Amino acid sequence: MIQKITRSILTGYYRPVKKFVDDPLGTQQKTFKNLLEHGRNTLYGKENNFQSIRNSDHFTIRVPLISYEELRPWLDKIIINNQQNVLWDTPVKWFAMSSGTTEDKSKYIPVTKESLYNGNYRAGYHMLGIYAFHHPDTAFILGKTLVLGGSQQINRIGGNIYTGDISAILMKNLPIMAKRKRTPESVALLPDWEEKLQKLTDFAVKADIRAMVGVPSWILVLLKKIVEDTGRSIPELWPHLEVFFHGGVSFLPFQEQYELLIPSQKMRYWETYNASEGFFGVQFSSLSKDMLLLLDNDVYYEFIPIGEWDKENPYTVPLSGVETGKQYAMVITTSGGLWRYRIGDTVQFTSTDPYLFKVTGRTKQFINAFGEELIVDNADKAIDEACRATGAKVTEYTAAPVYFGEYSNGAHEWLIEFETPPSGDFVDFVHILDESLKRLNSDYEAKRSYNLSLGMPIVKVVEKNTFYEWMKFREKAGGQNKVPKLSNERKYVDSILDFINSKS
Known part of the structure; x- marks a missing residue:
């Protein structure tokens, strides 16, 4: 009887999901109006003249896209000056410490009751x-x-x-x-x-x-x-x-x-x-594994197409404008007081009825030193294919570019920790990794053609527990902390190599 009751309760939680799946755009508009109403009389709302905003088009024109660095002065008003009604019209008591992989210092994200x-x-x-x-x-x-x-x-x-x-x-x-x-x-x-x-x-x-x-x-x-x-x-x-x-x-x-x-x-x-x-x-x-975009959880979404990510004033498309198979950087407005905030994650929609997507990486976690536009999704899939083909099991990995030298072309340097090393010749693992990346990413394949601008991957195997010990050394062990998979600069790879050398 208890099991039947609990099952009934759990399945009852699906009803609101079906409701926003049936009316995704209407649900988003209701969310938008509710968020704007809470923000009108805040310091941020007055600064950006929320009172004059009548629809989502006005919102995208008049309210700037914002990064964490641009948000931080507003957070300081709450944290340091003990002000309220800064970003949201109810008190902020909690701040979530973001353990983002691309920043050395913690970010403080406001958490409201809503x-x-x-x-x-x-x-x-x-x-x-x-x-x-x-x-x-x-x-x-x-x-x-x-x-x-x-x-x-x-x-x-x-x-x-x-x-x-x-x-x-x-x-x-x-x-x-x-x-x-x-x-x-x-x-x-x-x-x-x-x-x-x-x-x-x-x-x-x-x-x-x-x-x-x-x-x-x-x-x-x-x-x-x-x-x-x-x-x-x-x-x-x-x-x-x-x-x-x-x-x-x-x-x-x-x-x-x-x-x-x-x-x-x-x-x-x-x-x-x-x-x-x-x-x-x-x-x-x-x-x-495709995920449903949650649309009635006090989040209003916008999306920056891939070609706009690095522009000073990129344009965004609303949920109604997204297309399947394209890469987008996600922008959120939330009841935590984040207004057109660039979260840094990249997504790709696999369906628009319902809105299904997969996370493909980070806007700052990629390698594009030679125009190859390698993203985490490519790297994860290529590592998986190489493992399945060679019987290997990878615990963690990270990769970064090796730049052109006087006598050498550029390349990608991979640091990989194996739970189970590849069977047979290790060269096979590297070859399959490279071939998989070519198949998954046409830009990578083009840059690898004839080794003209991008050479074979340089794969270095590190000892077991290296990544764990390195994360502990950086005081980032446990919780939501993550090993950065890809970086367009060498600070993580060089940091790990320095850490290894310091122990030897």
């Missing part, structure tokens, strides 16, 4: 509804959910203003009943990564874990530790484990390792797209 409840939590209900709609036999809610999030701390500069990873903020503000179903808050919010890993292991081995939530790379670290500490397999420890709701990085490079750790036909992996700035997408079907 963005927390109408945005993140509502999107969480959508996630549950979509999953239960496709799997009405689900029973994960009857057990515990293992959550590996970030840490919480108090920002003393801002007085009574709290900061932390968005995952920590979400857990801190969960209703009591939801907290009982998840990893204990006292463990999940521990700031010390090693201590958190151990206590999560101690908790998990005794619990009926039926679902997991987190970033694939860090959950994998935890699962390996649990297996190592107990000497037991994951299905043996948790026979009712059913689903892993994952996000933050592509799951593709980690999929084989999860399938080895959890060799169960009933195990499911459900993609999500949530960031410090909001919760934007959820996998829409068991048959594809």
